[in-house]
Amino acid sequence: MSINTKQQKAERPVFPFTAIIGQEEMKLALILNVIDPRIGGVMIMGDRGTGKSTTIRAVADLLPEIDVVENDGFNSSPVDFELMSEQVKQAVLSGKEINVVQKKVPMIDLPLGATEDRVCGTIDIEKALTEGVKAFEPGLLAKANRGILYVDEVNLLDDHLVDILLDSAASGWNTVEREGISIKHPARFVLVGSGNPEEGELRPQLLDRFGMHAEIRTVRDPELRVQVVEQRSNFDQNPDQCLAENEEKQKALLDRITRAQSLLKDVKLDYNLRIKISEVCGSLDVDGLRGDIVINRAAKAHAAYNERTEVTVEDIEAIVTLCLRHRLRKDPLESIDSGDKVKDVFEEIFK
Incomplete structure (x- = not known):
């Protein structure tokens, strides 16, 4: 068995996107944001247990691998200056050789209890003062660059953190300033928030910053409910079989999304x-x-x-x-x- 196959076996299987029944509005909103991240992300509001998290993880798993600079904490692109950290940019401009590896599109979960430092990253002031170097510990925004940042129960997140997320999602950059030291890095991601309306709405000015808003409801049709339950049970019992059954559909959808990304500029x-x-x-x-x-x-x-x-x-x-x-x-x-x-x-x- 090759190393790659072992690695795939070790990874937890993700429910296939094409096997998700119903919730067309949510699926369309996610696909369009993947085709053009400048749409501004999507807010998904709906009842508990309607497959919000499952669908978001499924769309991230579906996407093709991306080229990134090896050992870079920002998932820097080797060719696009807008998606490069300052260090990589300097290396490219000075003609240094850069090692490129392929990795899956990052899917970052933002926990409700996250602090601002955990989200934005931290600067080591002591190292900066004693050694004169900008020592930066990347946060979740850096890890989410060129990927998907998912915030479950976004309506329960502190307003100032929501502001930070939305600002980064809109500008594609995150700036951290501490004690007169400033560090800026790319943070272009698809922001996906989900929540339950019973737990309160987001403030209108924050809600407005999300590009799209999908509403999902619990399926009422008995036959469709049985289908959903069977599909999930089959996946839990034999994920490999379920993935194999959906392999062709997944590839067809991936090809369609990739073509759309290329066609968009025209x-x-x-x-x-x-x-x-x-x-x-x-x-x-x-x-x-x-x-x-x-x-x-x-x-x-x-x-x-x-x-x-x-x-x-x-x-x-x-x-x-x-x-x-x-x-x-x-x-x-x-x-x-x-x-x-x-x-x-x-x-x-x-x-």
């Missing part, structure tokens, strides 16, 4: 459609322009996912609710669901 969005997108946002009294930007990006990613270079009305229709439902001002006296409200306005303007 996708065009007609000016008239952009006007109508902004008209929808204006009619719904969406604050700021983040909603318009996210819809534009998500519609392009959806078109690329469907192997097209021109965005259609159907692309916009598929993602508009995901991009806007969490940006609407909540009226406690209104019984209409925010998703239905978005659909109604979309129909009125586009159809």
Whole structure:
């Protein structure tokens, strides 16, 4: 048995993404964020036990391996300056030889009790003062660079930590400053938060910073519930068989995502459609322009996912609710669901 095979056997098997039944809204939001991380991540709100964590781990496991600089704490890209640590950048610019290895896309879990130092990283002040070097211990944001950062129960996380995560996700950089010493490193990741509405909502200004908002509900159809339970039981009893059964579907989906990532830069969005997108946002009294930007990006990613270079009305229709439902001002006296409200306005303007 080869070393690689032993390593794969030692790793805990991950439930295959293509075996997940239902929850199409959540799956689509995750796939589009993988195709274009600039969409800004996804907030998944839903009942307990609806497969939120399973789906997020499954999408991370599905993704292809990436090229990283060997022994680098930031998963630095060997070619893209935007995704390199300062040390690697200097080495590349000075023409030094760099060893490159392949590794799985990082999937980092952020625990609820994490401190700011654990998230951002720490600077060894003593070493900096005595030896004159910037000694930096990378945090979770560094480990998540070029991967997925998952925060379960994000609505229970300290607000200032949520602010830090959202700032890094938006800018793609993390800056740590201590005692006049400043260190900056790349932190471009897909931020995925999940939560249960019963435990409280995020503040509107924080919620607005997530690109998409997927709502998932417990499956009510008895036959579908039986299917879900059987699928999970089969995987727990014989994970290798379940993975083998889904191998072709997993490869087909991976190929589709990879093609979409390559195609994305060529996708065009007609000016008239952009006007109508902004008209929808204006009619719904969406604050700021983040909603318009996210819809534009998500519609392009959806078109690329469907192997097209021109965005259609159907692309916009598929993602508009995901991009806007969490940006609407909540009226406690209104019984209409925010998703239905978005659909109604979309129909009125586009159809």
